[in-house]
Amino acid sequence: MARLTPTAEMTTGPFFPPRYVDDGAHDLTQRNGRAARGERIALHGRVVEAGGAPMHNLVLELWQADAQGIFRDARDPRHADADPGFAGWGRAATDADGRYRFTTIKPGAYAMPDGRMRAPHVNVIVLFSGIMRHLQTVIFFEGEAGNETDPVLTAVEPAGLRPRLVARRDGDGYRFDIALRGDGETPFFQD
Amino acid sequence: MATVTLYGVGPMDEATQSTRVIPGYPQTARRNPAVLHRRPLTRSELTGPREQAAKLALLGADIAGRGAGQAIGQLIHVRLKVVDEDGAPVGGTMVEMWQANAAGRYIHPNDDDHAPVDPHFYGAARVLTDESGAVEIRTVKPGAYPVPDSNHWWRPPHIHFSVWGKVWLSRLVTQMFFPGEPLNAPDRILNAVPDGAARESLVCRAAPTSEGPPNALVFEHRIVVRGRAATPAA
Numbered sequence: 017m018a019r020l021t022p023t024a025e026m027t028t029g030p031f032f033p034p035r036y037v038d039d040g041a042h043d044l045t046q047r048n049g050r051a052a053r054g055e056r057i058a059l060h061g062r063v064v065e066a067g068g069a070p071m072h073n074l075v076l077e078l079w080q081a082d083a084q085g086i087f088r089d090a091r092d093p094r095h096a097d098a099d100p101g102f103a104g105w106g107r108a109a110t111d112a113d114g115r116y117r118f119t120t121i122k123p124g125a126y127a128m129p130d131g132r133m134r135a136p137h138v139n140v141i142v143l144f145s146g147i148m149r150h151l152q153t154v155i156f157f158e159g160e161a162g163n164e165t166d167p168v169l170t171a172v173e174p175a176g177l178r179p180r181l182v183a184r185r186d187g188d189g190y191r192f193d194i195a196l197r198g199d200g201e202t203p204f205f206q207d
Numbered sequence: 208m209a210t211v212t213l214y215g216v217g218p219m220d221e222a223t224q225s226t227r228v229i230p231g232y233p234q235t236a237r238r239n240p241a242v243l244h245r246r247p248l249t250r251s252e253l254t255g256p257r258e259q260a261a262k263l264a265l266l267g268a269d270i271a272g273r274g275a276g277q278a279i280g281q282l283i284h285v286r287l288k289v290v291d292e293d294g295a296p297v298g299g300t301m302v303e304m305w306q307a308n309a310a311g312r313y314i315h316p317n318d319d320d321h322a323p324v325d326p327h328f329y330g331a332a333r334v335l336t337d338e339s340g341a342v343e344i345r346t347v348k349p350g351a352y353p354v355p356d357s358n359h360w361w362r363p364p365h366i367h368f369s370v371w372g373k374v375w376l377s378r379l380v381t382q383m384f385f386p387g388e389p390l391n392a393p394d395r396i397l398n399a400v401p402d403g404a405a406r407e408s409l410v411c412r413a414a415p416t417s418e419g420p421p422n423a424l425v426f427e428h429r430i431v432v433r434g435r436a437a438t439p440a441a
Contacts, residue, residue, distance in 0.1 A: 018294075019292050019293070019435065020290065020291075020292050020293070020294055020431045021219075021220065021223045021292075021404075021405060021408070021431060022219055022223070022224075022292060022379070022431050022432065022433045023379060023381050023408065023409070023429075023430045023431045023432070024223060024224050024225050024381060024399075024400045024405055024406075024408075024409060025224065025225055025379055025380055025381055026225055026367075026380065026381045026382040026396055026399075026409075027235075027380075027396065028367065028369075028380055029367065029382075030315070030317045030318075031305065031307075031313040031315040031317060031318055032305065032315075032367075033305050033314070033315065033329075033330075033331040034315065034316070035266075035329075035331065036263070036303060036305070036331065036333070036369075038262060038263050038264055040262065041262040041263060047258070047261065048261075065234075065237040065238050066236070066237040066238075067237060069237075071238075073317075077378070079251075079254075079255065079256055079375045081251070087250065087251070087254040088256070088257070088258070089254035089255060089256075089257070091214060091250065091253065091254045091374075092250060092254055103256065103257075103258045103261060103262075104256060105256035105258065105259060105262065106262065107262065107263070126250070128249060128250065134249060134250075134251060137251065139251060139252065139375055141375075141378055143369075143380055144238060145234060145238075146232065146234030146235045146237070146238040146239070147235075147238050147239060148225040148226065148227050148229070148235060148239065148396075148399060149224065149225055149227060150378055150379075150380060151239075151240065152252075152376075167246075167247050167249065168246045168247065168249065168251075171244060171245060171246040171247060172244050172246075173244070196237070196238045196239065196240065197236075197237060197238060197239060197240050197241055198237075198241075201240055201241060201242065202240070203240075203242070203244050204240045204242075204243055204244065205243065205244050205245070205246050206243035206244070206245065207216065207245075207246070207248060207252065207376050
């Protein structure tokens with residue numbers, strides 16, 4: 017079958033509707049009135065551009081496995097056992113100081129078909145004015161032994177950049193700051 | 208373990224996609240990473256969310272209003288179809304759209320342009336596609352507007368779309384342009400796509416007036432999200 021060319025992405029521009037960041041979309045810990053299982057955490061941080069200016073109204077979206085490492089998707093071989101209280105997706109926007117905050121559960125590790133393990137992680141999409149193609153990054157968690165062998169984290173070279181993808185324990189959760197470009201630039205992926 | 212249907216995302220022809228840093232659009236030089244890393248693709252990126260409507264309220268497909276609440280402007284219907292790289296419809300997926308009013312003004316705190324606000328037009332729809340991947344949105348044609356501090360750059364009439372495909376890597380935010388608009392050719396954003404055919408695919412098609420409702424013009428458009436069901440045998 018002929019392959020169609022994917023439509024070119026374009027920036028959200030500066031006028032992404034405020035009503036598109038619904039109240040509650042930043043909270044992943046409920047589904048159909050049920051509470052998610054696992055360790056409830058805040059996942060928060062600050063987003064800056066090159067030069068350090070904070071980004072206001074920048075949109076972040078998350079996709080992650082549940083506490084057992086299962087994705088709510090039929091392509092996950094264990095999806096029948098997915099947590100009925102967890103859908104794995106959320107959206108938040110940054111405030112005037114560039115700060116965002118999600119409430120979620122800490123995802124579990126899972127085994128890949130070849131037996132290698134994916135360490136606990138959260139996939140992140142960044143959308144904003146001036147970002148022509150959505151940015152993809154991944155949040156890992158401080159103190160996880162599996163970080164050393166995770167195939168995505170260890171794909172980041174040089175290795176000295178990898179700590180930038182590891183969220184640090186902070187208060188009631190974990191902190192993950194994002195630099196879109198320049199000093200301390202967060203590793204982003206092109207797939 | 209259950210059998211899992213393969214669904215893949217392959218490399219894209221970069222000429223068909225937007226350049227990340229654009230001359231004359233200074234924010235792009237501050238907000239796009241200097242380095243992009245490659246990674247192996249795993250279950251995590253090749254699965255994706257389905258239940259956005261549980262977190263994001265649907266807003267309805269008729270944003271032009273009715274009766275005394277009717278927006279000012281050229282009434283149009285946008286017939287959008289969302290498909291994957293196989294041409295397979297993406298049914299039941301969320302589509303968000305937003306646009307300026309007929310005078311080129313957005314309802315947004317960042318828009319302090321002098322163009323008038325239309326009290327009957329907010330300019331945002333959020334709907335789910337049907338099983339054929341289609342949605343039809345009733346709205347008014349957006350106006351052009353000047354980009355502040357840009358040395359006379361005006362955005363042509365356009366509608367923003369945010370859609371989800373079948374997996375995480377299929378996420379797509381884009382803009383749809385209108386045929387025959389003189390501001391299309393010089394637009395710095397539309398011109399960020401190097402390939403001419405890919406650029407042209409961002410311009411919707413005006414349907415014959417005989418195919419529309421009696422009181423609105425119809426524009427048809429297709430969005431292709433990344434991903435295909437199977438690797439070709441060859």
